[in-house]
Amino acid sequence: MKLIVGLGNPGKEYENTRHNIGFYMIDQYLFSKGLKQYKSKFNGLYVDFIIGGEKIVFLKPQSYMNLSGEVVQKYVNFYQISIDDILVISDDLDLNIGNFKLKEKGSSGGHNGLKNIELHLGSQNYKRIKIGIANHKNVDTKDYVLGRFCSEEMDVYRDLSQTINHILDEYFISSFSKLISKYNKKNR
Secondary structure, three states: OEEEEEOOOOOHHHOOEHHHHHHHHHHHHHHHOOOOOOEEEOOEEEEEEEEOOEEEEEEEEOOOHHHHHHHHHHHHHHHOOOHHHEEEEEEEOOOOOOOEEEEOOOOOOOOHHHHHHHHHHOOOOOEEEEEEOOOOOOOOHHHHHOOEOOHHHHHHHHHHHHHHHHHHHHHOOOOHHHHHHHHOOOOO
């Protein structure tokens, strides 16, 4: 069983904000599969289905970003999911818009959602897809990550979602290390 977590903040006021790119990528993947109906449990919205005989749970925690780990931990405990089978999709200020990076494990890099997941799981050994949102040094970080994408940026992320969809499809049949070798590139 695998758990795919997209990070973001709940509510209309946070839709299409930089911090919600994890929600966006999960939505795009599920919509591409014709799965649009989320269920609710443990303060999370989720969709589960079988791929290649394995149950996959896609989760959007509905606590705020800084409390994402509480929700993730409830799903991990309920479904008895190994930390090795968790993949988290989140925004990353250190990557340029349209870039992404796959990581096998590592620190939170200052990301509060990832910090909270590490706190609740007691581990940094979960997989990640970090989606670049760049860093606008002239704007307060909180205001920047909670700011909305402009239309040109949304075009970039719509295109990028196709690549993320391919990565997720391959994730279910390939090793993560092969995906890292295939997809990770230098920050443009």
